[in-house]
Amino acid sequence: xxxxxxxxxxxxxxxxxxxxxxxxxxxxxxxxxxxxxxxxxxxxxxxxxxxxxxxxxxxxxxxxxxxxxxxxxxxxxxxxxxxxxxxxxxxxxxxxxxxxxxxxxxxxxxxxxxxxxxxxxxxxxxxxxxxxxxxxxxxxxxxxxxxxxxxxxxxxxxxxxxxxxxxxxxxxxx
Amino acid sequence: xxxxxxxxxxxxxxxxxxxxxxxxxxxxxxxxxxxxxxxxxxxxxxxxxxxxxxxxxxxxxxxxxxxxxxxxxxxxxxxxxxxxxxxxxxxxxxxxxxxxxxxxxxxxxxxxxxxxxxxxxxxxxxxxxxxxxxxxxxxxxxxxxxxxxxxxxxxxxxxxxxxxxxxxxxxxxxxxxxxxxxxxxxxxxxxxxxxxxxxxxxxxxxxxxxxxxxxxxxxxxxxxxxxxxxxxxxxxxxxxxxxxxxxxxxxxxxxxxxxxxxxxxxxxxxxxxxxxxxxxxxxxxxxxxxxxxxxxxxxxxxxxxxxxxxxxxxxxxxxxxxxxxxxxxxxxxxxxxxxxxxxxxxxxxxxxxxxxxxxxxxxxxxxxxxxxxxxxxxxxxxxxxxxxxxxxxxxxxxxxxxxxxxxxxxxxxxxxxxxxxxxxxxxxxxxxxxxxxxxxxxxxxxxxxxxxxxxxxxxxxxxxxxxxxxxxxxxxxxxxxxxxxxxxxxxxxxxxxxxxxxxxxxxxxxxxxxxxxxxxxxxxxxxxxxxxxxxxxxxxxxxxxxxxxxx
Numbered sequence: 017x018x019x020x021x022x023x024x025x026x027x028x029x030x031x032x033x034x035x036x037x038x039x040x041x042x043x044x045x046x047x048x049x050x051x052x053x054x055x056x057x058x059x060x061x062x063x064x065x066x067x068x069x070x071x072x073x074x075x076x077x078x079x080x081x082x083x084x085x086x087x088x089x090x091x092x093x094x095x096x097x098x099x100x101x102x103x104x105x106x107x108x109x110x111x112x113x114x115x116x117x118x119x120x121x122x123x124x125x126x127x128x129x130x131x132x133x134x135x136x137x138x139x140x141x142x143x144x145x146x147x148x149x150x151x152x153x154x155x156x157x158x159x160x161x162x163x164x165x166x167x168x169x170x171x172x173x174x175x176x177x178x179x180x181x182x183x184x185x186x187x188x189x190x
Numbered sequence: 191x192x193x194x195x196x197x198x199x200x201x202x203x204x205x206x207x208x209x210x211x212x213x214x215x216x217x218x219x220x221x222x223x224x225x226x227x228x229x230x231x232x233x234x235x236x237x238x239x240x241x242x243x244x245x246x247x248x249x250x251x252x253x254x255x256x257x258x259x260x261x262x263x264x265x266x267x268x269x270x271x272x273x274x275x276x277x278x279x280x281x282x283x284x285x286x287x288x289x290x291x292x293x294x295x296x297x298x299x300x301x302x303x304x305x306x307x308x309x310x311x312x313x314x315x316x317x318x319x320x321x322x323x324x325x326x327x328x329x330x331x332x333x334x335x336x337x338x339x340x341x342x343x344x345x346x347x348x349x350x351x352x353x354x355x356x357x358x359x360x361x362x363x364x365x366x367x368x369x370x371x372x373x374x375x376x377x378x379x380x381x382x383x384x385x386x387x388x389x390x391x392x393x394x395x396x397x398x399x400x401x402x403x404x405x406x407x408x409x410x411x412x413x414x415x416x417x418x419x420x421x422x423x424x425x426x427x428x429x430x431x432x433x434x435x436x437x438x439x440x441x442x443x444x445x446x447x448x449x450x451x452x453x454x455x456x457x458x459x460x461x462x463x464x465x466x467x468x469x470x471x472x473x474x475x476x477x478x479x480x481x482x483x484x485x486x487x488x489x490x491x492x493x494x495x496x497x498x499x500x501x502x503x504x505x506x507x508x509x510x511x512x513x514x515x516x517x518x519x520x521x522x523x524x525x526x527x528x529x530x531x532x533x534x535x536x537x538x539x540x541x542x543x544x545x546x547x548x549x550x551x552x553x554x555x556x557x558x559x560x561x562x563x564x565x566x567x568x569x570x571x572x573x574x575x576x577x578x579x580x581x582x583x584x585x586x587x588x589x590x591x592x593x594x595x596x597x598x599x600x601x602x603x604x605x606x607x608x609x610x611x612x613x614x615x616x617x618x619x620x621x622x623x624x625x626x627x628x629x630x631x632x633x634x635x636x637x638x639x640x641x642x643x644x645x646x647x648x649x650x651x652x653x654x655x656x657x658x659x660x661x662x663x664x665x666x667x668x669x670x671x672x673x674x675x676x677x678x679x680x681x682x683x684x685x686x687x688x689x690x691x692x693x694x695x696x697x698x699x700x701x702x703x704x705x706x707x708x709x710x711x712x713x714x715x716x717x718x719x720x721x722x723x724x725x726x727x728x729x730x731x732x733x734x735x736x737x738x739x740x741x
Contacts, residue, residue, distance in 0.1 A: 048676040055680050057248030064249060065256065107298035108676055118293065 047117050049106050049125045053135045062142070066092055082154040086163055089150040093143055093167035100139070101174040102188065119190065124180055131177040143171045238500050238640045243651060243681055244716055251651045251681045258653060262302030266294075277335040299676070307657035308334040310672055313664075316343055318360045319351040321692035325669055346669040347701050349687045354528040354644050355615045356692030357559030357599045363607070364559065367598040368591040375590030383576070387587035395593045399564050402600050403552075404534065404544045407572040410564045410596075411581045412588040414523065414553035415442040417563030420580035422446030422490075422519070425549070427578075430485035432472055434465060434516070438495050443521060447490065453478065459498070462506040465489065469514045487516040493525025493536035493552075497678065497686065499639020499647050501529070504540045508547070519549040527557025528644050533603045533616045539642070557603075560595040562588045615691040619644055622689045622698060629702050634715030638684070646687040648705075648714075655712050656683050662712070666704040 052058070070088040073079060079087065105118040106125075117125055127133045147168045154160035173179065183189045243251075268274040278301055281290060309328060317324040324343040330336060357364060371391060381387035392410065399408040411417045419442050426433060431452040435443060437459045447454050455472065458464040469487070476482050489511060491502050504520075511518045522535045530538030535552070537544045544550060549567050554560040565575060576582055603612035623644040630637050636649040650656055653674060660672045674683035709715050 048680065052675075052680040055248070056243055057245050057681070058252060060245065061249045061252040065253075103295065105293065105295055107295060108300070109296050118296075 047106060047110060047113065047125060047128075048108075049117070049122060050128050053126060053139075059138055062138075066142075066146070082157065082160060085150040085153040086160045089143075089146045089164050090167050092146055093171045096139075096143060096171050097174070101171075104188065120181070121174075121188075123175060129180070131180070136175070140172065140175050143168050240498070240500075240638050241636050241717060241719065243636075243649070244718060247651050247716055248681050251653070254652050254654060255675075255680070258303055262298060265302060266298070277332065303653065305334050307660075309337060310657055310660035313669070314339070318358055319348055319353060320356065320358050320360075321348055321353075321690060321694070321697060322346065323348045323351075323669065325664070344664070344667055346664065346667045347693075347697050348669055348690070349701065350669055350671040351690070352524070352556040352688055353559065353690040353692060354524075354557045354619055354688070355533070355559075355599070355603065355612075356618075356690050357557070357595075358692075359559070363602065364595050364598045368595045371594035372591040377589060377591065379587050379589060381586060382584060383582040383587045389587070389590060389593075391590050391593045391597070392587060395588070395597050396564075398597050398600050400566060402534070402604055403550055403564075403566040404537075405550060405566040406545075406569045408564050408566040409572050409575050409579070409582070410554075410562055410588060410593075411579075412562050412586060412592075413581075414555045414561070414563040416581050416585060417551060417553065417565065418442035418521065419446040419449060420585065421551075421565055421575060422488075423449045424575060424578040424580060425519075426450040426452050426486070426488060428485065430477060430482070432484045432487045433490060434468055434472075434487065435490045436460070436492065436495075438498060439490060439492060440496070440521065440523070443490050443492075459495070460500055460503060462503060462510065465507070466510055466514075469510065469516060473514060487514070488519055489516050490519045491521070493520060493522040493529065494640075494643050494645060496524050496645055497647065497673065497684075499643040499645040499686075501525070501539070501640040501643055502536060504536050504542055504547075508542055511548075512546075517548040518546075519551065520547045522550060522552040523563075524556055524643075524645065526552040527603060527616075528619060529642065531616070532605075533557070533612070554592075554596045558596050558599045560592045560599070562592060562596070619689065619691040622691065622693050622695075625695070626687065626689055626698055626702070629698075630705070631717070633702075633706050633709065634717045635705075635709060636717045644689040646689065647684040648687065649716065650683045650685055650714060651681055651716070653683065655714065656685075658712055659685055659708060659714070662708045663704060666708070668701050668704050 066088070069091060070084065073084045073087050073091075074081070076084070100123040101121050104121050110117050123136075123139075126135055126139075147164050150164045151161060154164070265274065269276045278297060279292060281292070285291075309330065313328070314326045315323050316326055322345055325346050326343045327340045328337040329340055330338065351358060359365060375389060375391060379387045379389070383392070395410055396408045399410060400406065411420070418440070422433075422443070423446060426447075427450065429451055431450070433447045433450070433452050433454045435447055435454055435456055437456055455468050457468050472484060472487065477484060489507060491507060494501055502520075507518055510516070520536065525539070526535040527533045529535055532538065534544075535550075537547060537550075544566075545568075547567075549565060549571065551563065551565045553563040555562070565572070598607075601607050602609075603616070605612050620642070623646070624641065627637060627639075627641060627646050630646065630648060638647045638649065639645060650659055650672065656672045656674045660670060663670050670685050670687060672683070672685045678684060
């Protein structure tokens with residue numbers, strides 16, 4: 017069964033135009049949520065944002081380095097899960113697709129449902145790299161390992177292509 | 191692949207291994223292309239610049255949007271917990287158990303980003319939108335949720351109206367003629383074209399339009415948007431058709447394409463190789479499941495794209511359409527009257543035969559100071575549209591004074607009124623566009639688009655600067671249009687200036703000083719290319735004597 021509308025340009029960072037004058041409701045053909053993560057400089061900004069988060073956590077006096085790294089990993093993964101896999105739909109009205117994207121999480125909307133694009137690979141790699149760094153800096157302590165691994169799995173499993181559109185036990189379906 | 195030897199058909203020499211690149215009889219730059227234009231002129235005419243965003247600016251823009259989103263969530267929490275009063279629509283208490291009508295996440299952007307800077311859009315104006323206009327002032331006490339008119343207005347220079355040839359006037363030959371038509375025909379038409387709404391003035395309008403466009407015949411409609419959305423379905427009815435549409439096509443074209451039961455493929459903006467690739471794939475593979483041949487293929491493009499200021503590469507599209515047997519639909523909403531030496535649009539600009547474009551569509555809203563749209567083409571096409579268009583069947587026809595405005599302004603442009611006022615306007619517009627754009631580039635702004643287009647988008651990038659730019663220029667009595675996400679890509683928010691023949695050089699200088707001042711204060715001069723001084727086309731200004739136009 018055909019998954020998503022594949023008639024849109026794939027690597028295009030540009031979206032068709034409407035007017036901003038009526039509160040962001042445009043009649044155009046493309047969901048901006050599907051393409052904004054391909055914009056220039058967004059990956060660098062993502063890395064910078066995680067770095068800033070880590071520096072903030074490191075500067076809290078009563079946390080040692082291991083706890084700061086684990087907290088960075090956990091906060092990043094929870095944020096990743098909430099914004100990519102929990103929130104559905106778009107923060108603007110989608111008049112053009114008759115509400116099809118209202119039931120989809122942001123992850124499922126990226127690149128119009130096409131799998132294995134570079135953006136998806138980047139978003140898959142980010143928690144993995146953070147996990148590796150966190151494991152190193154916590155000196156492979158068992159408790160930290162369990163925490164880091166579980167949050168990483170929480171974030172990696174929904175990104176598998178087999179779980180595209182799957183809602184376990186009907187959680188988050190509508 | 192044809193091996194070895196000279197191939198006189200192709201006109202290109204074989205390479206070392208004998209492979210001749212183009213051996214299907216295609217000779218570059220000859221189909222649909224007037225041969226006396228040399229290649230360097232073509233390259234010069236397609237001088238378009240789309241400087242990519244500097245990396246630091248992009249990162250700061252994302253950071254800005256991130257902060258806005260975080261604060262948005264915080265404010266939403268305050269509203270939900272009752273600390274802050276809610277101004278947006280909420281469900282009534284007794285409907286709480288029903289399925290909700292509104293999804294509050296869908297209005298997140300409107301609530302938390304758009305409403306904060308809402309005063310930059312929908313500004314009411316209280317005068318005719320010519321070179322200068324009166325913009326009513328508004329104030330708000332609750333963060334733009336409720337805007338109140340103060341009763342005062344500001345006289346601003348108008349850089350937002352699509353008034354390319356300056357025909358938005360309340361006095362002058364066009365206004366007098368329109369008043370005369372109002373006396374003769376009345377204001378309303380009260381019928382459709384096919385019933386009792388076909389006035390003699392409509393016939394005159396269509397003949398004048400066909401003469402202006404240099405095509406066989408034309409049909410006109412009362413609304414520009416509806417010209418696209420109601421006629422593309424009439425042209426592409428039935429299954430088995432394919433539409434190739436540019437990425438940045440206007441909403442009316444997208445709607446018109448979607449109202450047909452056709453397959454729509456979108457190609458990258460102005461990218462000839464992408465169009466050719468998609469055409470070849472479509473013809474080779476045929477229709478999706480059955481692989482039968484397509485009944486017809488229509489390529490829909492625009493003359494000037496209003497958000498980018500880019501001009502279509504028309505000779506290449508005509509060459510492609512002739513090679514592959516497709517049809518070309520050219521929407522000249524912004525380019526008719528604005529491009530070309532006598533204002534005939536993109537076909538005259540590139541020097542191609544207007545009969546090579548199958549369907550020439552345009553609107554009267556922009557350069558003619560009226561309302562409505564037209565489609566020009568062969569007699570067979572226009573007769574078909576007169577019978578089958580949704581607009582001629584169901585929509586009321588154009589009002590008589592509006593039609594008269596178009597007729598009079600078209601005659602002025604063509605020079606049929608005996609003066610050279612039309613030519614002066616066209617030259618003034620070209621001079622204004624070149625001058626304004628070059629001065630902005632010299633100042634260091636990032637400006638998109640073609641050097642010849644009267645639309646000048648200046649990139650602002652950051653969300654707060656969209657509002658700041660608009661408000662600061664309003665304080666300095668300049669009215670501009672700003673656009674942001676999601677109407678543009680996330681990082682490419684812009685201010686779009688529309689030049690007009692009614693602008694004098696003094697007005698433009700005053701505006702440019704204000705823009706430079708605001709650009710310095712807001713740090714908008716992002717361009718990394720070194721500005722070259724004094725490159726603007728001063729000679730265009732020497733040719734223009736004085737444009738006599740009324741208020």
